[in-house]
Amino acid sequence: MEKKFKSLSIAHFLSKFGTENDCFEHLVQLKWGNKYACGHCGNKKYCKAVRLYDRQCSRCSYIESPTSGTIFHKIKFSLVKAFQIVYFLATNKKGISSCQLARTLQLRQKTCWLFKQKIMRAMESTNRHPLEGNVEIVEFEIGHISKKEDRELKDTTQKVLIAIEKKSLGASRIYATELQDLGVDICRKFILKKVSLDATIHAIDKSPFNNLKSEGLMVELFDSSNTKMNSSTSKRVVNCLKNWITTIHCNVKYLQQYLDEYCYRHNRHLMKEEIIDDLLGRMVRHKPAPYKTFIV
Ligand SMILES: [Zn+2]
Incomplete structure (x- = not known):
């Protein structure tokens, strides 16, 4: 990248x-570009305000800065x-x-x-660009050190669910969410937001995932012992994400924001x-x- x-x-x-x-x-x-609209009344016309870049609404006199x-x-x-x-x-x-x-x-x-x-x-996902094609869903844990109120250090782990869109030999786009538990409803909502209904989902054959077929999704389930399930692409993505979290942000209090940041950059790695x-x-x-x- x-x-x-x-x-x-x-x-x-x-x-x-x-x-x-x-x-x-x-x-x-x-x-504003060429489409100014007053933030107060919606009027489309403005005049210059005292400060150079501010704009003043010609109807209600509301002054707004950039x-x-x-x-x-x-x-x-x-x-x-x-x-x-x-x-x-x-x-x-x-x-x-x-x-x-x-x-x-x-x-x-x-x-x-x-x-x-x-x-x-x-950087948070807008949910406007769901993953397409072959999408692998992987659950994993991230360990980190968190401070308790009495300032002692405590090792904790947090569960993360990641959806990986695979193209050629790589992961073209990813989305991730932290999980308090692997509840059926949380997984379902995450997948329905982040994955297109036309995609084929690859996941382990267990409770949160084997219910997805009833949502009209195309799901290919694997036995957890099947080594083909976690492809080398997915393993690489998960390891990179875990290493990034644990080495750069060892005290992760805001895990979801860091997941959003990581996915945002990953999904735009071809942009300059x-x-x-x-x-x-x-x-x-x-x-x-x-x-x-x-x-x-
Ligand atoms: Zn106005």
Whole structure:
């Protein structure tokens, strides 16, 4: 994946988004383009406001900035640095930790952590592109260390369900969800959201999966001892995901967000510059994510 992004160097990126004006102009295009509509009354006409990139509704006088109502809402640091966080998160094969971001961009680690969490919200699947063709469903466990309230460390494991769309010899697209238990209903909902009704599902012959046939899905079930079931592709995908989670994010409190981040990048590994615009566009369309929504 890394090689495919080589053409989009940080120097190239900064030549496009090196100033606050560059970033504001890009957000204006992503947010309004040629289709301005007042966020308050829906009116289509505006006039200039006092601040350069703000727009004021000609009917109700509501003033809106390019960042309001988006993930950039009330951002406390420069847009140049915010765009660079998006760049690093979208283009680094393994993502980037908030500590690395803080060192690179001279920001507080907590600031980077929060903004990264917001970006990860925008990476969440829209469920508009279900997997097609041959789709393998695999359940596995991820072990990690979590802190208890008394600050002792505790080893825990979490179950994950992953759907892998296989093309040629590789995994073209993937989706994953954390599971509290392998409940029939959770599996069913996940598969119906993420897998096309025309796909052929390959899964182990056990409770959550053998009920899928009754949903009208094409399902090929394997005995759990059948070595053909977990193909080398699926094993590779699962091992890479587990290694990424346990080495980069050893203290995983927000597993679903990390799964979303991993799947987002995997599913766009053939994109070059488009991944930046895709992610920025998602962040502009996504409603604001205040800090309190990240407290669990
Ligand atoms: Zn208005």
